[in-house]
Amino acid sequence: DQIYLFDVQNEMLTLKHVLACGAIPRDLKIVDHYLFVTCTKDNCVEIYDLNTYEKVNVIALAQPITFHM
Numbered sequence: 001d002q003i004y005l006f007d008v009q010n011e012m013l014t015l016k017h018v019l020a021c022g023a024i025p026r027d028l029k030i031v032d033h034y035l036f037v038t039c040t041k042d043n044c045v046e047i048y049d050l051n052t053y054e055k056v057n058v059i060a061l062a063q064p065i066t067f068h069m
Contacts (some may be wrong), residue, residue, distance in 0.1 A: 001025050003037065005050075013051035017053050026064070046050055 003019040022039030029036045034056070036049040045064055047057040 001039070003028070003035075004054075019048060019053060019055075022058075038065060 001021050001022050001024060004015060005017045006063045007014045011023065019035075021037050021064045022044055023041035024039060025037050027038045030050070031051050033050045037046045037048070038044075038061075039046055040063060043060060043062050043064070044060045045061055046055055047052055047059070048054065049056050
């Protein structure tokens with residue numbers, strides 16, 4: 001499973017980076033420069049640093065479904 005990150009400038013989309021992530025990514029949330037991804041089939045939330053595109057942590061969580069907005 002993958003997440004595609006795009007940049008938007010002057011009404012144009014440009015592919016910025018592709019992240020390999022856990023199975024069945026369902027919801028994404030960005031806080032500061034971190035991307036949080038719920039991976040439903042892998043029962044976890046993965047955290048990525050958007051400055052380096054590196055995975056910085058994985059939190060085990062039974063059947064994560066969504067983030068409260």
